[in-house]
Amino acid sequence: MKKSLLALTLGGLGIGITEFVMMGLLPDIAKDLNITIPQAGHLISAYALGVVIGAPLLVAIAGSYPPKKILMVLMLMFTGFNAFSAFAPDYNTMFIARLLAGLPHGAFFGVGSVVASKIAEKGKEAQSVSLMFAGLTIANVIGVPLGTYIGHNYSWRYTFVIIVIVGLVTLLSLKSWMPALPATKNRDLGKELNFFKLPESWLIILMIAIGTGGLFSWYSYIAPLLTEVSGFSANSITYILVVAGLGMLVGNFIGGKLADKISPAKATITLLIAMSVSLLIVHYVSGNQVLAVIMTFVTGAIAFAAASPIQMLMINTAKGSEMLAASVSQASFNIGNALGAFLGGLPLAAGYDYTSPVSVGSIMALTGAAFAWMLIARSRRVTKLNYA
Incomplete structure (x- = not known):
């Protein structure tokens, strides 16, 4: 791997920990800040809104x-604001810190995706982007299982200290390894x-926003799903999150290769349909511990396989x-994060x-x-736009 891509991977690692560790820490943060789990779920939405x-x-x-x-x-900015989260004394302060x-x-x-695609070998752009998302x-x-373990057994605040350390290492890596690519000349924002x-x-x-929201509707409440429905102990969640992470790691690289092989649009629609089926299976098999663990791996793999194709x-x-477009796609992912956490919480509140x-x-x-099917259908009608 090129060192420049490794720096982006480290950035993805830090961002991934701070985004996803909240799912495993919801019970701990709720208890410490004296709020309900659905209220703690709003902290996930706050980050997504940011x-x-x-x-x-x-x-x-x-x-x-x-x-x-x-x-x-x-x-x-990432490092400083996560340090703010580590010392948040109450719910309102934590909400602002997460935002x-x-x-x-x-x-x-967004910027990293464009950089990764520019320094990639021809024909391997999606795979290069997938290396950044590998973080x-x-x-x-x-990171998430370790952060969850620390949160359960010590304090969730220590988890954010680890995130700050990863941010500092990433800063040094970017300074040392990232090539000095030129700025966009004669930029016209309009x-x-x-x-x-x-x-x-x-x-x-x-x-x-809607499709990937399916992932977050599941993953936002994975801890109580596994403890209350599957019957796992709270300490087991750490290990099951490792299984989910391994699935995401495998799926991420599969998605990059799939997008380079059959096109990003076709890869995306295939993976979103597969995600829908996988989540439906999770609904019916979560009462069985063995099947619950297997589907945790499978669902994680399918969900993250879609990341690189969608970005490309x-x-x-x-x-x-x-x-700009690559950053908008990340904003859309996190609208999905907020929508998934919110809509997934509605039946719980009921x-x-x-x-x-x-x-x-x-x-x-x-x-x-x-929506992916509509995009492909439109691209076939408008031949000058070759998206499919």
Whole structure:
């Protein structure tokens, strides 16, 4: 692996820990801050909201600077705001801290995706982007289970200290290894914003926001699902999250190769349909511990296999405004994060059991697949736009 890609992977690792460890820490944070688990779920939505706000805004502001400088500033923001989270004394402060910590997330992946695709070998762009997203999957194999273990047995605040350390290491790696790619010359922000006039862009945004929301409807409540329905002990969650992370790691690389082989659009619709089916199976088999663990791996793999194809689909759609579009796709992912956590929590608030969010997720993934089908159908009619 190129060292420049390794720096992006480290950034993905830190971002992945801070985003996904919240799912495993919900009971601990709820107890410490004296709030309910559904209220703690709002902290997941707060982070996602920060991504939605920060992704297009920060790229629009900083897009004319060299990518290396942009990435370093974003990682500095990430490190500082996660340090703020570690010392948050109450729910309201933690909500603000999580909102601020989400601001650099989408912009980092947006800029990083474009950089990764530019330094990739020809024909391996999606695989290069998948190496950056590998940081997210490694986070779910190592960082999230470790953070969850520390949160259960010591304090969730120590988990955020670890995130800060990863952020500092990433900063040093970016400074040492990231090539000094030139800034965009004669940048025309108004022209870049024409991206939002394309119907295809909105189909992709809806596809991501609703389709990937299926993942978060399941994963946001995975801890209580496994303890209350599957019957696992709270200490077992750490090990099961490792299984989920391994699935995500495997799926991430499969998705990159699939997108390079059959096209990002076709890979995306295939994987969203598979995610819908997988979540439906999770709903029915979660009462069996063996099947619950197997489907945790499978669902994680399918969900993260879609990450690179979707990102490449957005980049290919937005010729001339790739960096902005790539950041928008990350904002859309986190709209999905917020939607999944919110919609998945509605049946819980109504008194249904912890399998109900998974059913909501299955419907969301299938709806996302419908938008992907509409995108492909449109691209076949408009031959000058070769998205499929």
